[in-house]
Amino acid sequence: MLSVILRARKSLGQMLLVLGAVVLAACVPTGGPSTQGPRGGSVQVALLIPSGSGQSQDELFGQNLENAARLAMADLSGVNIDLRVYRTGGSPAQAAALAKQAVDEGAQVILGPFYSEEANAAGVAVANSGVNVLAFSNNAGIAGGNVFVLGQTFENTARRLAGYAVRNGKSKILIVHDRNVSGEAGKSAIERGVSAAGGSVVGVTSYEFSQNGIVQAASGIVSSAKSSGATALFLTADTAGALPLLSQLLVENGIDRGTTQFIGLTRWDIPPATLALPGVQGGWFAMPDPSLQAQFRSRYEGAYGSRPAPIAGLAYDGIAAIGALASRAKDGQPLSKSDLTQSAGFAGVSGIFRLLSNGTNERGLAIAQIRSNQVVVIDGAPRSFGGAGF
Known part of the structure; x- marks a missing residue:
């Protein structure tokens, strides 16, 4: 973002x-x-x-x-x-x-x-x-x-999503980030979040923050996902930047959506038109209680x-x-x-x-998934700081 x-x-x-x-x-x-x-x-x-x-x-x-x-x-x-x-x-x-x-x-x-x-x-x-x-x-x-x-914050979001992913069998994470300042910050937050959750970062890959850069990198990202045994791709891309094109190209280049979960560090429901993109279907992201x-x-x-x-x-x-x-x-x-x-x-x-x-801050976030162009909460926001999700 x-x-x-x-x-x-x-x-x-x-x-x-x-x-x-x-x-x-x-x-x-x-x-x-x-x-x-x-x-x-x-x-x-x-x-x-x-x-x-x-x-x-x-x-x-x-x-x-x-x-x-x-x-x-x-x-x-x-x-x-x-x-x-x-x-x-x-x-x-x-x-x-x-x-x-x-x-x-x-x-x-x-x-x-x-x-x-x-x-x-x-x-x-x-x-x-x-x-x-x-x-x-x-x-x-x-x-x-x-x-x-x-x-x-990225830190809060990454910890929440990584914790949920590890608890649900998606513990081998490939980080995919924009090659810019916010992408680097997001990558670092994801690394810390995965470590805290007890998961493993099986690889880190990136792309130049441009249309051509995304096009050139897509096939290599898919190859890295397959060779590393990643069970999830954790993306720093946002809806105003790389996400629409990147998600589409990852699918077109043969990512196995049945075994590899897309996870987003940013909100994937803003603007609402993003929900209709084929590449984001099934993806997870974190949000305040809707x-x-x-x-x-x-x-x-x-x-x-x-x-x-x-x-x-x-x-x-x-x-x-x-x-x-x-x-x-x-x-x-x-x-x-x-x-x-x-x-x-x-x-x-x-x-x-x-x-x-x-x-910084710490907050209770819900985990949402995009299903059939709709946002579905799959893990509700915690209601206390000692509850699930923290």
Whole structure:
């Protein structure tokens, strides 16, 4: 997925949807997600959104993020969120300047920015203030210090999928990756995930990130799969990049789909048209709990009359988690790292999630398979951090 590392406009990072619930609650209530946390409290939040660049996509994302944040605020009970919105225009320099301004104006936590470079710049700008940054990113490379990423990381996804694969007889993994920065990052995450799961990486192969590069590499990838005895191909390709062509060519070059499972590190259901591709049929990928996501979409549409962009839930999640911690923000002090990383985590519209001390996150993900152009959940998202899937 290119936008994991680059500030790409055409490919989004993979996202999660969570709401805050503190202390007891690493589980999702039967009736749906809850924003209930400790009662009372007030916190000033700086929301940094990419609006103002003049690009329509940034305006759309910015409005969606602000809408979702305000929807979360309306759902909080007994908590006062003083939300102040800052428009970065997608610029790292502007994000840094606005983060400083927000802290000077009393912000106790920063929600956003959207792009990785912005989030990194904002974190550096306020590093000595004690204010933490909850970024709308899944790039683990910027995580750490006072910067947390809210998006679905390669590490989390790879561990979940590798664990499921090994438990289901697909323990010999051939890694197939894009020959670029995000492909290399994905390869490393898969290697760690397979090792943690007790499986074995029987080979690593790659392709130049171009149409010709994929065409030239396809037959060799199939040959490697056969000679290595791989029972699964773990692909870093995403739907906006190599996946459509790569999956087709692997099938055309004779991969045995009966014995070799395709596994995807990225979401294979966005955009929905991907589900009709012949090459992805039967493939596995990981995603947040789809039933809880559907509840969020329905509520958003009811409030704003339009379908939310996939990233909108991150702002809702961030506000809900902050609201659940609001009682800990005493005398205008920043929300601390220890508060944000409390082990019980948070539960919400896409299941459970918690922030880790290294700035990344851990979340409960479902395993889905594409069958007859449809997404079918074959292993549900865990409902507690001690349950299956962790």
